[in-house]
C-alpha cells in the first residue's frame with residue numbers, strides 16, 4: 573500500500589491562537605509530507621503485504637530503520653491531526669470521561685500526568701493516552717515509536733517534537749502541552765477510539 577498525506581480535518585487557521593497556520597504549514601505541509609514521500613520511496617522495494625495503516629506500522633516495525641521511522645511518523649501524525657480540534661479542549665464528556673476518572677481518579681490528575689509525560693519525553697517524541705484492556709494509561713514514545721507495536725490501543729496523542737510547537741511556544745513545551753489539553757484535545761475522537 574502507499575501512504576497518502578491526509579487533508580487536515582480543520583481549516584489551517586481554525587486553531588489560532590493555540591496552533592498557528594504557520595505551524596501547520598510547516599508541520600503538515602513540510603514535515604508530515606516528507607515522511608509520506610520518503611516512506612513511499614522505501615515501501616517500493618520493501619515487499620510488505622499489509623493493506624491497512626495499522627497493520628503496515630506493525631510490519632514496518634519488524635523491518636525497523638528508515639522504513640519504520642517514516643511509516644510510523646505517517647501514522648502518528650495522521651492520528652495527531654485527528655487528536656486536535658477547534659472545538660476541543662477542556663473536560664471530556666461521555667465514556668472517555670468515566671474511563672479517565674476510573675483510571676486517574678480525576679480529570680485534573682489525568683491532565684497533570686499527561687503534561688508531565690510530554691515534558692518528561694527527553695528529546696523528540698509523543699505522549700499518548702492509551703487503553704490497556706479496560707485501563708487507561710499515559711505512555712510516551714521516542715521519535716517515530718508508537719504504542720500500537722506494544723499491543724496498546726491509542727486514544728489521543730500530542731506531538732512533542734520541537735517542530736510541533738516551536739513557532740508558537742518557542743522552548744515552552746509545558747505551556748504547549750497545557751494548551752493542548754485546555755484548548756485542542758479532541759475528546760470526540762478519543763470517545764470514538766475507545767469504542
Ligand code: MN3
Pocket residue numbers: 599603649731733735736
Ligand atoms: Mn510532528
